[in-house]
Amino acid sequence: MQWILGYLQDIMCALQINSKKEKITHEDKCMSKVCTKCLVEYVDVDGNFNKCKKVKSGLHSWCKQCVKQYRSKYHSENKKELNEKRREYRSENKEIVREQEQKQRSKDRQKYNQMRMNWTIKNPEKVLLIKARERVKLKNLEMDITENDIIIPDLCPMLGIPLISHRGKGIQSDNSPSLDRIDPKLGYIKGNIHVISVRANKIKNDATTEELGLIYEYLKSLEKAA
Numbered sequence: 066m067q068w069i070l071g072y073l074q075d076i077m078c079a080l081q082i083n084s085k086k087e088k089i090t091h092e093d094k095c096m097s098k099v100c101t102k103c104l105v106e107y108v109d110v111d112g113n114f115n116k117c118k119k120v121k122s123g124l125h126s127w128c129k130q131c132v133k134q135y136r137s138k139y140h141s142e143n144k145k146e147l148n149e150k151r152r153e154y155r156s157e158n159k160e161i162v163r164e165q166e167q168k169q170r171s172k173d174r175q176k177y178n179q180m181r182m183n184w185t186i187k188n189p190e191k192v193l194l195i196k197a198r199e200r201v202k203l204k205n206l207e208m209d210i211t212e213n214d215i216i217i218p219d220l221c222p223m224l225g226i227p228l229i230s231h232r233g234k235g236i237q238s239d240n241s242p243s244l245d246r247i248d249p250k251l252g253y254i255k256g257n258i259h260v261i262s263v264r265a266n267k268i269k270n271d272a273t274t275e276e277l278g279l280i281y282e283y284l285k286s287l288e289k290a291a
């Protein structure tokens with residue numbers, strides 16, 4: 066009797082496994098889709114099929130790859146005709162084409178400006194380095210500093226005002242950081258640079274310590290006389 070029980074148990078077990086297997090494959094089939102052109106079955110349906118409103122399933126019956134191949138083949142085989150059609154359309158709809166192109170250009174410009182702005186906000190040290198490089202070329206100065214040599218403090222070491230990197234429109238203010246050469250006779254070389262505010266840099270310009278002292282003394286004497 067026991068062997069019969071064991072046999073029955075084995076059958077039950079096999080049936081259970083089979084039903085589970087069936088379930089899994091059925092669910093898998095629902096989650097996947099077969100391309101009717103290349104017959105490849107894709108699990109990532111959304112990633113491999115374009116949306117199509119004309120059909121019930123809402124998805125194109127060909128996979129993205131097959132659609133792409135068909136389109137490029139069609140284009141290369143019908144280049145002349147397509148170009149002719151395009152030329153015709155453009156000459157008949159000059160105004161529309163011009164408007165569309167203008168819109169695209171302004172969109173591209175906005176996108177480019179936004180990208181540039183985001184980059185300058187994220188990379189204030191690099192911005193200072195690029196500007197220094199321009200001055201080096203103009204004034205024929207020496208330069209050996211890298212981005213790592215540029216440290217932007219929270220406050221201007223000369224005036225104590227907060228240093229605010231280009232925010233938003235990239236407009237320079239008195240609080241913007243600027244790269245200054247400690248000894249103006251030397252170039253942008255290691256040990257000869259510090260970051261100060263644009264305001265401090267404007268005041269300092271290329272004056273020596275002596276000159277600044279003389280200006281200070283003169284202004285003080287005027288104050289006393291008044």
Ligand SMILES: [Zn+2]
Binds near residue numbers: 101
């Ligand atoms: Zn396909």
